Amino acid sequence: MKKIDLVILAGGKGKRIEKYTKSTPKPLIKIGKIPFIQYLLNYYSQYNFENIIILCGYKGNLIKRIYNKKKINLIPIKCIVEKTALGTAGTLSQLKKKCKNEFLLINGDSFVEFNVKKFLNKKIRYKFLGRLLLTKNTNYSSNKKLSNIKLNKNNNKISFNGKLMNAGVYLFKNIILKNLKIKNYSLEEDLLPKLILKNKLEGQLVNSYFIDIGTYGNLRKAKKNLNKITERPAAFLDRDGVINYDTGYVHKLIDFKLKKNVIKAIRYLNKKKINIFIVTNQAGIAKGYYTEKSFLDFQKKIKKLLIKKNCFINDVRYCPFHPNAKISKYKKDSKFRKPGNLMIEDLKKNWVVNLSKSFMIGDKLSDEIAAIKSNLYFEYDQNNLLRQVTRIYKKLII
Numbered sequence: 001m002k003k004i005d006l007v008i009l010a011g012g013k014g015k016r017i018e019k020y021t022k023s024t025p026k027p028l029i030k031i032g033k034i035p036f037i038q039y040l041l042n043y044y045s046q047y048n049f050e051n052i053i054i055l056c057g058y059k060g061n062l063i064k065r066i067y068n069k070k071k072i073n074l075i076p077i078k079c080i081v082e083k084t085a086l087g088t089a090g091t092l093s094q095l096k097k098k099c100k101n102e103f104l105l106i107n108g109d110s111f112v113e114f115n116v117k118k119f120l121n122k123k124i125r126y127k128f129l130g131r132l133l134l135t136k137n138t139n140y141s142s143n144k145k146l147s148n149i150k151l152n153k154n155n156n157k158i159s160f161n162g163k164l165m166n167a168g169v170y171l172f173k174n175i176i177l178k179n180l181k182i183k184n185y186s187l188e189e190d191l192l193p194k195l196i197l198k199n200k201l202e203g204q205l206v207n208s209y210f211i212d213i214g215t216y217g218n219l220r221k222a223k224k225n226l227n228k229i230t231e232r233p234a235a236f237l238d239r240d241g242v243i244n245y246d247t248g249y250v251h252k253l254i255d256f257k258l259k260k261n262v263i264k265a266i267r268y269l270n271k272k273k274i275n276i277f278i279v280t281n282q283a284g285i286a287k288g289y290y291t292e293k294s295f296l297d298f299q300k301k302i303k304k305l306l307i308k309k310n311c312f313i314n315d316v317r318y319c320p321f322h323p324n325a326k327i328s329k330y331k332k333d334s335k336f337r338k339p340g341n342l343m344i345e346d347l348k349k350n351w352v353v354n355l356s357k358s359f360m361i362g363d364k365l366s367d368e369i370a371a372i373k374s375n376l377y378f379e380y381d382q383n384n385l386l387r388q389v390t391r392i393y394k395k396l397i398i
Contacts (some may be wrong), residue, residue: 002101002102002120002121003049004048004049004050004101004102004104004120005049005050005051005052005053005099005101005104006049006051006052006053006075006104006106007025007052007053007055007092007095007099007104007105007106008024008037008040008052008053008054008055008105008106008107009088009091009105009106009107009108009187009396010025010027010055010056010057010063010107010108011055011056011057011058011060011085011086011088011108011145012026012057012058012109012111012216013026013057013058014026014058016214016215016216017029017213017214017215017216017219019216021058021171022058024058024059024061024062024081025033025056025057025059025062026058026108026109026213026214027063027109027183028063028066028260029039029213029219031223031226032223032226032227032352034112034156034352035066036108036109036131036195036222037054037067038350039111039131039226039230040106040108040111040232041072041124042072042230042315042350042351043111043113043230045072045314045315046073046102046118046219046302046315047116047312048304048307049104049139050075050147050153051075051077051099051114052072053077053078053080053098053099053103053359054068055082055091055094055095056080056081056082057082057085057086057091058204060081060082061081063079064079064081064083067079068393070314071258071296073313073349074248074299075318078092078098080098080236081173082094082149084184085295085366086185086316087183087186087187087188088186088187088388089180089182089185089186089190089191090180090181090182090183092105092187093177093178093181093182094154094178094182096177096178096180098330099177100174102124102173103171103172103174104119104120104169104171105169105170105172107168107169107212108168109168109212109213109214110208110210110212110213111211111212111222111226112133112135112167112169112206112210112211112213113206113207113208113209113222114133114167114169114206114208115206115339117310118342119131119133119169119171120171125202125216127198127199127200128171128193128202129170129172129173129200129201130201130202130203131156131170131201131203132167132169132201132203132204133151133167133168133169133170133203133204134149134151134164134165134166134167134204135164135165135167135205135206135208136157136165136209146188146192147165148160148161148162148163148164148165149164149166149203150163150164151167151203151205153205155202155338156174156202156203156204157199157203158196158201158202158203159196160193160196164203166188166192167206167210168212188195191396209229211226225366227352230352231356232274232353232354233275233352233354233358233396234274234314234347234351234353234354234358234359235274235275235361236277236279236344236347236358236359236360236361237276237277237360237361237362238278238279238280238281238361238363238364238367239278240280240304240363241362241363241364242259242361242362242381242385243258243259243278243325243385244258244259244262245259246363249283249284249287251294251295251298253302253305254299256298256302259381259383260383260384260386261384261385261386262385262386263306263311265385265388266306266311266312266313267309267311268386268390268393269389270310270312272393272397274393274397275314275315275351275353276312276314277313277315277316277317277344277347277351278316278317278318279318279338279343279344279370280314280318280319281318281319281320282295283320283325283337285320285327286322286324286326286327287325287326288326292320295320297323299316310367315347315350315351317336317344317346318343318344319337319338319340321333321334322337330336337367338362338367338369338370339363339364339366339367339369339370339373340370341370341371341373341374344360344370345374348374353396355375356396357397358377358396359376359377359392360378361378361379361380361381361388361389362378363380363381367380368380377392379392
């Protein structure tokens with residue numbers, strides 16, 4: 001799998017919805033109880049991005065305060081705040097020394113469902129600089145050129161005067177950054193039309209849910225529909241003893257052995273649109289058997305291994321603390337550590353979870369206690385995860 005970064009444009013002033021953006025940057029407007037940008041981070045972080053870079057403009061320090069130097073599903077987040085307004089194209093110039101890989105660029109105020117893995121893995125042909133995701137235009141016309149795009153299905157070339165529109169998702173080769181100048185200009189008004197006219201961009205059509213929050217009408221639709229569309233049951237899974245055999249402080253791939261039918265079980269849950277959350281105590285960090293960094297590196301390897309097999313984990317929580325830790329900074333009686341339930345509760349805060357149809361599988365009493373505290377249906381691991389989750393699905397969800 002090639003190395004790709006995720007870049008989020010989060011700099012617009014949101015003038016058309018100024019009632020909401022006087023004190024809040026547009027990506028932080030809450031849909032339900034969750035900021036809009038969190039929906040984007042949740043959706044994309046199941047994939048194998050090296051880094052997430054959020055390009056912040058208007059009131060960008062508010063975004064930076066929440067997300068900078070954080071991780072989501074093991075991916076580090078970096079926020080870059082503009083010193084002066086650079087526009088959606090000018091702000092990309094800040095990536096020159098920060099982004100060494102191909103990058104997926106997305107708008108921080110729009111959401112679209114599509115096959116991200118397929119979009120990323122399809123190689124950009126040599127004569128193109130990037131690929132645009134296109135969708136059918138229903139009632140969007142803020143940018144006349146990019147709201148009227150034509151796609152040649154034979155060679156994926158794009159031109160103007162069609163009935164498709166830009167979906168706000170772009171895969172770019174890193175070389176596109178080379179000639180970008182630090183000035184205030186627009187991606188959609190200036191840069192992209194120029195590249196389309198020069199035949200430097202290809203397109204890919206998707207027919208699925210699309211929403212942006214740039215107008216009062218669309219924001220109302222997002223507030224009404226986005227929660228419903230993204231709300232899912234969740235499978236909270238312990239790692240050692242459920243995903244893999246627990247041979248004692250597993251932290252190397254050579255010792256990582258998947259249990260029976262785990263791959264098939266994860267694919268089953270993915271297909272049924274059930275989010276998968278790993279919730280794991282990692283006392284080995286506190287006891288000095290391995291470092292927190294080595295745990296994270298190991299967990300990333302597991303994530304890559306699973307993605308290669310078309311298995312996707314939505315998020316991971318781990319607790320490095322232990323009351324009898326040898327490493328002083330981890331010596332703590334934390335409620336994040338099971339039987340405490342704060343790992344579960346933290347996931348519930350950041351995701352739209354259908355709790356009544358969610359469940360937890362573990363192999364220890366501490367797992368059961370944590371699940372009970374969070375009102376989750378619980379079962380002990382039964383050594384055949386596919387058979388177990390299939391039965392639970394039929395019991396709780398159908």
